[in-house]
Amino acid sequence: MHPRKKRLVIRTVIILLLAAAIGFTIYQIFNKDKTVATGDKAPDFVLTDVNGHQVKLSDFKGKAVMLNFWATWCDPCKKEMPYIENVYKTLNKKKIVILAVNIGESQFAVQNFMDKYHIDFPIVMDKNRDVTDAYHIGPIPTTFFINKDGEIEEKVVGSMPSEKYIRQKLSEIEP
Amino acid sequence: MSMVKISSICLLAAFILYTLATIIFTVAVTGKKFRNKSGENAGKWIGRFGFIVTIIGFIAQMGYFFARWSAEGHVPVSNLFEYTTFFSMMMVFAFMIIYIIYRNNGVGVLTLPIAVVIIAYASVFPHEVEPLIPALQSNWLKVHVTTVALGEGILSLSAATGLVYLLRVVDQSKPSKKTFWLEFVMYSITVMIAFVIISFSFQAAHYNEKFKWINEKGNEAVLVYHMPAIAGPYEGEKISGGFGPLFPSPSWMNGVEAPRKFNTVIWSLLGGVVLYWIIRLILRQRISAALQKILKGVNPPLMDEISYRSVAIGFPIFTLGGLVFAAIWAQQAWTRFWGWDPKEVWALITFLFYAAYLHFRLSRGWHGEKSAWLSVIGFVIIMFNLVFVNLVIAGLHSYA
Amino acid sequence: MSQDIVCDCGHKNPEGTILCEACGKPLKDDETKPILNMRYEGSARRSQTYKKTPIDKIWNFFSSVKVGITLIILVLIAVAIGTIFPQDVYIPANADPETFYKDQYGILGEWYKALGFDHLYNSWWFVILLGLLGLSIIVASIDRFVPLHRALKNQKVTRHDRFMKKQRLFGVTLSNSPEKQLEMAAKALKEKRYRVKEEDGNLFAEKGRFSRWGPYVNHIGLIIVLIGGMLRFFPGMYTNEVLWLHEGETASVPGTHDQYYLTNHQFIFQTYDPDDKKYKEALKDAGGAIAKNYQSNVTLYKAEGHPILGEEPKLKKVKNAGVRVNHPLKFDHYQLFQSDYRLGELYKMNFKLIDKRNNQPHGEISVNLFNPKRLYHLGKGFRIKLLDYFPDFYFNKKGEPASKSDNPNNPAFIFKMYSPDHPKGETNFIAIKKNLEPLGKNDYKMVLSGLKTRNVSGFVVKRDFTIWIVFAGAIIFLIGVAQGMYWNHRRIWLKRKGDDIWMSALTNKNWYGLKKDLHYLTGESGLSEPVDRLEEKIYRQERGMKA
Incomplete structure (x- = not known):
């Protein structure tokens, strides 16, 4: 190659590399908040319910899953619980699973809550908050709608407004 | 006699010997031409004598250092008094190295008095033998702090020599911007001296005055002033007798006991004005003009070279101690090697500044006067990091 | 086409050369100056020679030391301003960064925040500034190193x-x-x-002569440091997690993907003895205790196999350790630091059942605030049932007792007390400094009889693969400056x-x-x-x- 042409190529490469490095760094800074987002594979987990039975997310493969993260002290969680319960009662359990994950509370607190609000749908307890951390839960309640292939179709942060809303979302992921 | 007592006596001896050496070096250069006919350096023998006195002073200061070390059980560089004293010791050490290389008396004329003023300044701060908090309990305390002090000492020597250069070459026959700024440097030195005199005077008189105020942590506390309050605490309430305050400190000063320190700064600045004018009226000319007459004997290109060489020697040492060792220790003690703590940032600023100095000198050809001004500014940055960052800006280093 | 300059001595010099590379004859010389300027040996800076494409123009711009110094000074000024007010990571944890600067520092604080000085080191313009400085270092070094190397290689013995x-x-x-x-x-x-x-x-x-290469060596070091800083943003290069662990508890170490677990046995907080001869005066002046040691005694475990998230793993003990400040626990590229603590958090509360009529106690129960039981048997027909428990008690809008969080900051309990004379039970509501009987007057009451507290250790978990890159860069930098400065x-x-x-x-x-x-x-x-x-x-x- 002609030396001047070679020099131009080297200069171009160095300048572009630097520009790419700056661009990459800025991009990373603005996207550093880790989340589990729509389209991601829902991280698998095994947790125990109040009766001591183990529940494994991947066992529900082939079914759609609504995964709700909540705590007993959280008022917006309390608000949506009856809606979820009502939906659960009329659910086609062969196709759709509702599962709620309590964040880090005691057996007593969860059992007490279930009794008080007459909850029948399965609740598992994330004692060490490992699952909560893996799903990068910020404000609660947070609800994931997971399709039959285990991919997250939608993430709802905050209290869900009505039964109808939940049914609507569930119908979207129903296999 | 206790080790603490011995160490204080040694420090006092060093203080006196350095003062003596200053006088001897001044005599050695006064009125001499920088070369006589045969090219011999002026005042050679008097200078050798001055150097011997300096060595004895340095040995005395080492005596202070090791006696205090043994009294304290840890290396005595962990608070403002100890660090500042050690810094002056490193400055003298740097001077000794440069003297051995260059055998030049001109360097001593300003370096030693600055070291003396720094020791006096250090003595104002509390002297108690203090235990180490957990973060400081590390061998890196020795390594990091001593290397930084050595680096800063050598860099300060560059400023002292640069100042000699400026005093020597700046035209004093008529007032100019340059003479103004040189006088400003002289004024800054008188401020430091005034600070020492005022502090000791009020300490001797056991003056104090109390305020109720909301401290930097947001708690109600009592703040004791040891000087009459010109600036009181922000929204403070005086709960004892005494002078003032004339006005409150600004609310954004967030360092530990910031209003008291701010008040001290005001006293020092005012005291500096008084002291400066006393000296100036005695001399009947600018202080720098009077010094120029003394410094007629120094060799300007040589001063320029020494000033630059001090940066050349000091810069890598400062970088090693102030950034590399600092980072290694910070990783251990504070879990991260760099955390943008104000003291860290000001070490970086010092680094960047001297990097700029070297680029100006090596690539833009800034020699002589320009370079000397930069070395003086460098010293201002070092002092800023030593004085203001500790006293005014809150951070992890506020114990030191 | 660039023009070579042929010197009298026959040597061909590139365009822009000031002193002939071989014999040193001044080719472009200011006759009035008695001493030659020997900077870069009077060789031609490569970028001065031709200016054509935009790439060359950018190159020329960053090749200038003036631009380099300007960038250094801009960085210097920016970081200096960045120390005027605290960075957002150092403001009080409960302060809202949106309003903190304005409230604390007025209009200056507002500008400070608006210009991004509150998170200076993650602000886009500061990153760009550092990137440009990196570019300047690379370009200016290449531009000078090549011709300088040529000029020093081509030196002739006989000079003009x-x-x-x-x-x-x-x-x-x-x-x-x-x-x-x-x-x-x-x-x-x-x-x-x-x-x-x-x-x-x-x-x-x-x-x-080798000292002349010092600047280029140290600039390579700086570039490596900057690359190290950038790599921190690469996924997997840098882990920084916080773990709060109560005494007696075990948890997976965050950032280790559930591979490691940690048990915190005890947190120790020691202060200097105020009667210590050496430090007596200083301790008196400090007006309080001075910390001597923060230490967590822990056991580190490794999970066997690859447990699924949430599964109780089989743990294999790795080691016991006392984690202290300055002495992190090191394992598998991770470092676990003792970084924070909270002393004396509520753990268990003891209550006595007392017959109000004769002040006779009928046994004591201990309620674990983190995992309460429903039923407590006291024997002889006495038992206590926990009806409800509010770890962080308050009255909600409806006036009902509720909990703000699951932290036992202000625990409250509703007990049902069963006794031989009250087989249907009596209800007692107990909170701190509150003892209510919501369903009418009782014969029995529960009385707080003891507290058990425990400490919490705050750990930081780090894994930083960039350290070694930054460190290598720093060492190369130091070698370079020593080479250039000490020879x-x-x-x-x-x-x-x-x-x-x-x-x-x-x-x-x-x-x-x-x-x-x-x-x-x-x-x-x-x-x-x-x-x-x-x-x-x-x-x-x-x-x-x-x-």
Whole structure:
């Protein structure tokens, strides 16, 4: 190659590399908040319910899953619980699973809550908050709608407004 | 006699010997031409004598250092008094190295008095033998702090020599911007001296005055002033007798006991004005003009070279101690090697500044006067990091 | 097409050359200056030669040291401003960064925040500034290193007369036996460890050339440091997690993907003894205790196999350790630091069941605030049922008791007390400093009889693969500055002009040292010592003589 042409190529490469490095760094800074987002594979987990039975997310493969993260002290969680319960009662359990994950509370607190609000749908307890951390839960309640292939179709942060809303979302992921 | 007592006596001896050496070096250069006919350096023998006195002073200061070390059980560089004293010791050490290389008396004329003023300044701060908090309990305390002090000492020597250069070459026959700024440097030195005199005077008189105020942590506390309050605490309430305050400190000063320190700064600045004018009226000319007459004997290109060489020697040492060792220790003690703590940032600023100095000198050809001004500014940055960052800006280093 | 400049000596120099690379003849010279400017050997900076494409223009811009210094100073000013008010990571944890700066520092604080100084080191413009500084370092170094290397490689022994005369150190010796003197000079120079070359009876002695590469070595180091800083943003390169662990609890270490678990046995907080002879005075002045030690005694476990998230793993003990400040626990590229603590958090509360009528106690229960039981048997027909528990008690909008969180900051309980005389039970509501009987007057009551607290250790978990890159960069930087600063490039030329011997000498710094070499040289060879023309100039000026 002609030396001047070679020099131009080297200069171009160095300048572009630097520009790419700056661009990459800025991009990373603005996207550093880790989340589990729509389209991601829902991280698998095994947790125990109040009766001591183990529940494994991947066992529900082939079914759609609504995964709700909540705590007993959280008022917006309390608000949506009856809606979820009502939906659960009329659910086609062969196709759709509702599962709620309590964040880090005691057996007593969860059992007490279930009794008080007459909850029948399965609740598992994330004692060490490992699952909560893996799903990068910020404000609660947070609800994931997971399709039959285990991919997250939608993430709802905050209290869900009505039964109808939940049914609507569930119908979207129903296999 | 206790080790603490011995160490204080040694420090006092060093203080006196350095003062003596200053006088001897001044005599050695006064009125001499920088070369006589045969090219011999002026005042050679008097200078050798001055150097011997300096060595004895340095040995005395080492005596202070090791006696205090043994009294304290840890290396005595962990608070403002100890660090500042050690810094002056490193400055003298740097001077000794440069003297051995260059055998030049001109360097001593300003370096030693600055070291003396720094020791006096250090003595104002509390002297108690203090235990180490957990973060400081590390061998890196020795390594990091001593290397930084050595680096800063050598860099300060560059400023002292640069100042000699400026005093020597700046035209004093008529007032100019340059003479103004040189006088400003002289004024800054008188401020430091005034600070020492005022502090000791009020300490001797056991003056104090109390305020109720909301401290930097947001708690109600009592703040004791040891000087009459010109600036009181922000929204403070005086709960004892005494002078003032004339006005409150600004609310954004967030360092530990910031209003008291701010008040001290005001006293020092005012005291500096008084002291400066006393000296100036005695001399009947600018202080720098009077010094120029003394410094007629120094060799300007040589001063320029020494000033630059001090940066050349000091810069890598400062970088090693102030950034590399600092980072290694910070990783251990504070879990991260760099955390943008104000003291860290000001070490970086010092680094960047001297990097700029070297680029100006090596690539833009800034020699002589320009370079000397930069070395003086460098010293201002070092002092800023030593004085203001500790006293005014809150951070992890506020114990030191 | 760029034009080569052919010097009288026959050497072809690139366009822009100031001093001929081979013989040093000034090609573009300011005649009025008595001493030559020897910066970069008078070689042609590569970018000065042609300016065509936009890439070349960008290159030229960043090749300038002026631009480099400007960038250094901009960074300096930016970080200095960044220390005026605290960074957002250092403001109080409960403060809202949106309003904190304005509330605390007024209009200046508002600007500070608006301009991004509150998170300076993650602000886009600061990153760009550092990136441009990196670009400037690379471009300026390449642009100077290549021609400088060429110029130093192509040096000839015999230098042009004008080059010789216009050095700072220059002298002429009238010699009776020039050959002999030059021979002795060569010997003396070799003794001083110069590399001596001869050509046509002329001498060229050089030492310490490698110090000229120092700046380029240290710039490579800086670039590596900057790359290390950038790599921190690469996924997997940098882990920084916080773990709060109560005494007696075990949890997976965050950031280790559930591979490691940690049990916190005990947190120890020690202070200096206020009666310690050595520190008595200082401790009195401090007005409180001074911390001596923060330590967590822990056991580290490794999970066997790859447990699914949430599964109780089989744990294998790795080691016991006392994690202290300055002494992190190290395992598998991770470091676990003792970084924070909370002392005396509520753990268990004890209550006694008391018959109000005769103050007779009927046993005691202990309620674990983190995992309460439903039923507590006291024997003899007495038992307590926990109806409800509010770890962080308050009255909600409806006036019902509720909990703000699951932290036992303000625990409250509703007990049902069963006794032989009240088989249907009585209800008692207990909170801190509250004891209510919501369903009518009771014969029994629950009374707080004891508290058990425990400490919490705050750990930081780090894994930082960039450390080694940054560290390597820093070491290379230091080697580079030492190389450039602690060694000097000295050169001495001796040229025969008939019976005269011309001598010039040059160094990149430390002229004093060079003069000492020359002093030795002249002493050994009988040549006359060259004059320092810079000193001479000032000497003459000050005596009113002509320069």
